Amino acid sequence: MTFRNKRSIVSWCFYDWGLSAFASVIITFVYAVYFGRGIVGDETLGAAKWSFAIAVSGGLIALTSPVLGAVADYFGACKPWIILFTALNAAATALLYFGMPHGSAGNIFLVLSLLVLANVAHEMAQVFNNALMPHLAPADRIGRISGWAWGMGYAGGMTCLVLSLVLLVGIGKQAPLLPLPTGQSENIRAVGPLVAVWMMVFMMPLLAFTKDVPRSAMSLGQAVVHGLRQLKETVQTVGRRGNILKFLVASALYRDGLNTLFAMGGIYAAGTFGMGFQDILIFAIGLNVAAAIGSAGFAFLDDARGSKVTILISLIGLLLTGCAVLLAQDKVMFTGIAMVMGLFIGPVQAASRTMAARISAPEHVGQTFGLYALTGRVASFFGPAAYGVAVLVFSTQRAGMATILLFWLAGLVILWGVKENQRDQ
Numbered sequence: 001m002t003f004r005n006k007r008s009i010v011s012w013c014f015y016d017w018g019l020s021a022f023a024s025v026i027i028t029f030v031y032a033v034y035f036g037r038g039i040v041g042d043e044t045l046g047a048a049k050w051s052f053a054i055a056v057s058g059g060l061i062a063l064t065s066p067v068l069g070a071v072a073d074y075f076g077a078c079k080p081w082i083i084l085f086t087a088l089n090a091a092a093t094a095l096l097y098f099g100m101p102h103g104s105a106g107n108i109f110l111v112l113s114l115l116v117l118a119n120v121a122h123e124m125a126q127v128f129n130n131a132l133m134p135h136l137a138p139a140d141r142i143g144r145i146s147g148w149a150w151g152m153g154y155a156g157g158m159t160c161l162v163l164s165l166v167l168l169v170g171i172g173k174q175a176p177l178l179p180l181p182t183g184q185s186e187n188i189r190a191v192g193p194l195v196a197v198w199m200m201v202f203m204m205p206l207l208a209f210t211k212d213v214p215r216s217a218m219s220l221g222q223a224v225v226h227g228l229r230q231l232k233e234t235v236q237t238v239g240r241r242g243n244i245l246k247f248l249v250a251s252a253l254y255r256d257g258l259n260t261l262f263a264m265g266g267i268y269a270a271g272t273f274g275m276g277f278q279d280i281l282i283f284a285i286g287l288n289v290a291a292a293i294g295s296a297g298f299a300f301l302d303d304a305r306g307s308k309v310t311i312l313i314s315l316i317g318l319l320l321t322g323c324a325v326l327l328a329q330d331k332v333m334f335t336g337i338a339m340v341m342g343l344f345i346g347p348v349q350a351a352s353r354t355m356a357a358r359i360s361a362p363e364h365v366g367q368t369f370g371l372y373a374l375t376g377r378v379a380s381f382f383g384p385a386a387y388g389v390a391v392l393v394f395s396t397q398r399a400g401m402a403t404i405l406l407f408w409l410a411g412l413v414i415l416w417g418v419k420e421n422q423r424d425q
Contacts, residue, residue: 009136011205013149015129017156018202019086021195022122024157025164026093026115027054029266029284033277034188036267038101039108047267051384053112054263057119064120065127066371067228072131075223077215079207085125090199092118096192101185129206130372134357135213140303143310143354147299150350151292158288160198164191165281172278188277244359247418248371251352252379254315254411257404258348259376260383268397273331283335290342298347307355308420310347315412317344322405326398358420383407 025031036046072078092114099111133146168187170176180187218226269275269283294314302310321341328334360368386407387400 005136005211008210009145011209012129012132012136013145013152014156014202015082015206015210016149016153017159018199019089019122019125019129020153020157021160021198022089022093022118023262024154024284024288025160025191025195026096026118028262029161029280030164030188030191030277031096031099032263033266033270033280034185035099035111037270038185038188039099039103039111041102043267043271047264048388049108049112050115050267051263051388053115054119055384057116057123060116060120061123065123067224068124068127069131069368069371071220071223072128072213074218074226075216075220077212078128078132079210079212081128082125082203083207085121085128086199086203088121089118089125090196092121093199094193094196097189099189099192130353130356132210132213133353135211142357143302143307143351144299146354147295147302147347147350150346150353151295151299154288154292154295154346156198156202158285158292160195161281161285161288164194165278165285168194169277169281243419244368246414247355247359248375250411250414250418251356251372252375252411253414254311254348254408255352255376256379256383257407257411258345260387260404260407261345263384264387264397264400268401269334272397273334275331279331283338286335286339287342290339291346294343295346295350297343299350302347302351302354306420307351307358308415308418310351311355311415312412314344314347314351315408315415317341318348318408319405319412322401322408326402355420359418 032050035050036043040046040049068081072081095114096111096118098107100107103111133149134142136145165171166176167178168176168180168190176187178187178190180190216223266280266284269280275283298310298314301313318341321337321344324337325334325341328337356368356372383404386403390399390403391397393399
């Protein structure tokens, strides 16, 4: 590859570096815990409201992502859409600063509405960013590029978590570098603007150096109409495209397990082991380091042995470490096992993205990623619902965590029958 191609790929990877801070800092570890503890004042009720907002955003994503995936195929030019949705994501995330502690019903509604908007924009940006991937490098290197990007994403999330700890929370007796007031949790609320700036800054290399998909001769309106027509035909025939259908179902199940883990992981750590914000941030930093190492390390396996083998090995690793997490009795043991689990989280996500590109017809790759997002979001209700029902029935969050393992196991069994070298047209 030429220097220009390498620069284009590295810049594309840096977009994951920036975007992943939203998932790490806002969705999972910091703001989600603050919402339950600080804004709602009841961690159980806060977790329920947070999960409901995530479910609502999942429904909106399910409705819109296939359409936008089709637009990516027929309109071309992905970067303008990435700019639009990243800006919306950043704006809504910055406004989360106004989530006041012990908030009124109106303030809680404002925060949850911003969460829905931010999460939908976040996923829509990823549809177009994923559609760029097959155009960046030869097919025999696509696995490692996807893995490197996920690894950089986790590294970026980790770095933003470190900044949150050093700048806003402090370490031990060391005061934070930014002496923000704490009476109204201003220091914790400031993670919203911090993540917003982070995402916008690290979008810039992609805009400057990553080669976009050439724009087609179609107008946007024509692309939408053409894309919707093709999407209708795809949905009508997807039942006969057994290979890709099995992959979409399998990935929807195991990704639902991962998404439930991301949505509830910080709340589980705080509720089960009594972790404070400083403990949670340190735990989250370690988990992101492990996930980044796993993503980068497994990237070569993806190209050498295939995406399917990479996913299967990672799911088996998740199941084994997940069982061990359920048996952990103290914070130290839980943290150590979770670090090992983190090694397998990134490879599942990175290799799944690669496999979606590999089994899709080249001319329909954007549409495939739209359906990939659709199936993931259609199933996204079941994981949090199963978690919540298990907690209510057994009165322990460990029971909720156990349901995640069932989704990973079901996805693994179905994925076993998918043929990676068969492209569905």
